[in-house]
Amino acid sequence: MKVLIVEDESRIAKRIERMTRDIFGNALQSLTHINTLHEALAFIDKNSLDLVLLDLNLNGDDGFDLLTTAVSESFHTIIISAYKDQAIAAFEYGVLDFVPKPFNRDRLEQAINRTNKKANLTASTVKYLAVKKRQNIELIPIEDVIYIKGAGAYTELILSDGTKELHDKSLEKLEQLLSYAFERIHKSYLVKMSEVKEIIIKSGSKYIAGLKNGALIPIGRTKYKDIKAKWL
């Protein structure tokens, strides 16, 4: 596990660091602490990470710039902030969890444990997926996304207008964030269930989901029962 802590309050940073080490134990491969926004951006650009613990208010800067960058990356982001009113916005951007200050070890552990769980259990819903473009980061509204296809370490978002966008997060990570509306019906597909029109059963126990836009997505043999139980 490679973890980055972005926090400008030295005492709090030490606290997070200590607890993170404790929670991950041997699983921790590296732990870095950075206290300015722009050093953090540079670090994210150069290093591969699994988790970023981010304070939204650094030296008077608004951390939402860093947040949009962070959520477009392959790693999960957990916000640790004094401003509870920013929680909803943070969730809409697709953070894994929002830990309000002051926090204790249990709360931090709960947040960190989400990285291991399949589904995001919070009631909050992700509104956007941040996608890296050549110059900037674009926020794709979730309502435009019909299904997501795994493509190695990346994923492909298929949108309602037929266009495709590449996302840096893996299908597993997106499943964690989007489980409230999307279902992993195949090892390579994450589909918004409201877009599914029918399930076609073909000979040889092949199951195919027919979407409203006419696309046909295979359903994994092992997944069929779960899906049937959950959605039908």
Place this chain on the structure above:
Amino acid sequence: MNCSLLLSNDKFIKLLYSQNHLKLGLKSSPCVLLISILLLATSCGQKPSIFKEYRTVFKVGDHPTWAKKVWNDNNWESRIKRIPEGQIFWSRTKIDILTAPEEFRPYGLQIDAHGEYEIFWDGVLIGKNGNPGQEEELPPEGELWITFSVPTHLATEGEHVLALRLSNYYFPDHVGQYEIEIADYEDLLTNLLIDTSYMHVFAGAFLIASIYFLFLFLNNRKEYPTLIFSVCCFLIFALVLTVFSKDYSPIHYSLHVIRLHIINSFLLGISFLIPYYFSMQFPYSRRGLTLILYAVILIFIWLISDHAFDFKTVGMVLSMWCFSFGMVAYGAYNNVRGARLVLVTLLLSIVIYLATSFVISLYASLGLILLGMLYLLSINIKEQRLAYEDSLIHSTRLRLELLKKNIQPHFLMNTLTSLIDWVEEAPKKGVLFIEALAKEFDLFNQIENQTLIPITQEIDLCRQHLEIMAYRKEIKYSLEEEGIDPEQKIPPAVLHTLLENGITHSLPLNDNSIRFKLVFESNSDYKCYTFLTFAAGVRQTTTREEGTGLKYIKARLTESYQEKWDFASEPIDHGWKSTIKIY
């Protein structure tokens, strides 16, 4: 120049000095201050004249037969410049009565002659004003403006002769055409009183205004315009009273010129003060210069000739109007509040002048200006109330802003998180941290409801804050003082806000320290606080938090010093410098 000529020939101006011809018809007017109604009444209320007056002729000498209706006065003079040594002289005026009076409703005769005289109607003595020719033996008598009753049987339709046997010992160079008025006797008397009473109500309004504006000035000594306006109102009151008091307080004819001088002096004062007032109300550049120029013009007009009162009056009033109009028009052009209203008033006075006469328009405009001023005053009072309410809201907001400093999440939650950590990891240090926090809260409590606090208290607050931040950030903070005068006061949490900004936006130097320095300098012009931050990576950003911090500082400075402060903030080598100058 002989004043009699000007005075008697110029009906235009007559009203200002004697109101024999103030046929305003005020009987039908319900309120004197509603000048417009008054003007309407003026134009509709005049009755047709019942007599026709011919040229008056004079002769020095004394003979009882000169009073007779039939007498050849062809060789009499139409004008005598001066009557030598208080001699008796006679005047004869032919008068046509156009309609005879009703029974028991005698005509009255008003005459405006200077001197002591006996008055004959067709050779019959009908009245007496003093004792002509006996000035040296008897005390001075001889009032100006007397109303005589003409017996009904004498006032028949047709030609008559009015003869006066006069002496004007006290005013020998004043012999001229008289103003004569013949009308119903009772009407003449009551009209006079009605006019006088209305004009006194009018004057009373100015007296009240004068007292009121004087009180306004006494309660706010900086408001010189209110004093000027008060004086102005008083002069108008005095002017009207002097002009109209003669009906109940008899004036000896020798005092006539003195009375005119007094009236003219009041008018001089009014003529200067009204434009002066406007120049204060609607300021412009080179004010002093125009005012001096104006004063010179006025004094020139005032001194120009001893007895040319009509000319002086018109001159002064006309200059007053022109200068006022210029100033007010400029004010209106610049959108100064109230200027348009006054401009309308001034233009209205022109309309009134064209519709009626010079004097009515003068009084009417003065009345209108007063109404305009009262209206402006009511607007001012409303604005002051709103400003006061605003300032209350403003200071309450600042107070809340101050209190918020300690409960805003960034400070409170980060402090509490650090505190938990200290308590968990090093309980003894945690306790010290709690104590430091308690002290800061305590200090905030002490200053929370004040607009200025001693500088030493502000510095204590800063030090306390640094102690807390040291526990949180684990950076070595220090605050140096230089030249601090413990007697000085400063709005609360202003330096504290600069310190907060310094902490938030700086990174420590290589030795893990951030240094602050407060320097105080003062001279006769200003007091100056310089707040220096020595740190790495200090930069000014335009984010919300910083914005509110600076806004708070500026609002606090404005609250305590109005416009008399300056705030500057700039980067310097290895840090940041903020300067607060208080003038």
